[in-house]
Amino acid sequence: MLDQLCQSARNACFDLIHQLWPDVTALHQERELEWLRLRLRRGYENLIRQRNSLQSALARILQNEKQETALTYRIEAYMQGDNRVKAFHHALELDQLRHTLQRDRGELPHLQRAYENRMADITAMEARVADIQERVDAQRLRAADANA
Numbered sequence: 001m002l003d004q005l006c007q008s009a010r011n012a013c014f015d016l017i018h019q020l021w022p023d024v025t026a027l028h029q030e031r032e033l034e035w036l037r038l039r040l041r042r043g044y045e046n047l048i049r050q051r052n053s054l055q056s057a058l059a060r061i062l063q064n065e066k067q068e069t070a071l072t073y074r075i076e077a078y079m080q081g082d083n084r085v086k087a088f089h090h091a092l093e094l095d096q097l098r099h100t101l102q103r104d105r106g107e108l109p110h111l112q113r114a115y116e117n118r119m120a121d122i123t124a125m126e127a128r129v130a131d132i133q134e135r136v137d138a139q140r141l142r143a144a145d146a147n148a
Contacts, residue, residue, distance in 0.1 A: 007131075011131075026136065026139050026140075029132050029135060029136050029139075030136060032132055033129060033132050033133060033136065036125055036128055036129050036132070037129060039125060040122065040125050040126065040129065043118065043121060043122045043125060044122065046118055047115070047118045047119065047122060050111070050114055050115045050118055051115060053111055054108075054111045054112060054115055057104055057107060057108055057111055058108070060104055061101065061104050061105060061108070064097055064100060064101050064104065065101065067097060068094065068097055068098065068101065071090050071093060071094040071097065072094065074090050075087050075090045075091055075094065078090065
């Protein structure tokens, strides 16, 4: 709600400035559009990196869960075969794997939240670009009508 209020106040100020100094406003808005488009490109690049990190973490967790199951069965088989030395080594490996899984699972919500936040930022920037582009187009139409 506060964002909407700020946006409305900003739009009102831009409209007043445009009426007083139309050329300055158009130049300012075109520069702002360029700047926002650059930020959007960088935002998309960051979003892709964050998505890749998230997918890698998920793949790592799935792989480690499979390995955890396999190690558990191996340990049971070695214990039934009275090979306690190999069972002990696999148990140590399983313990280390479980710590890794715990760390990765703890990291996953942070990665998901970062991805969602970046997506929300990009959505807001896209809306801002569309809003400014609409105003720039309207100004160009008014200028073309005034010249005609």
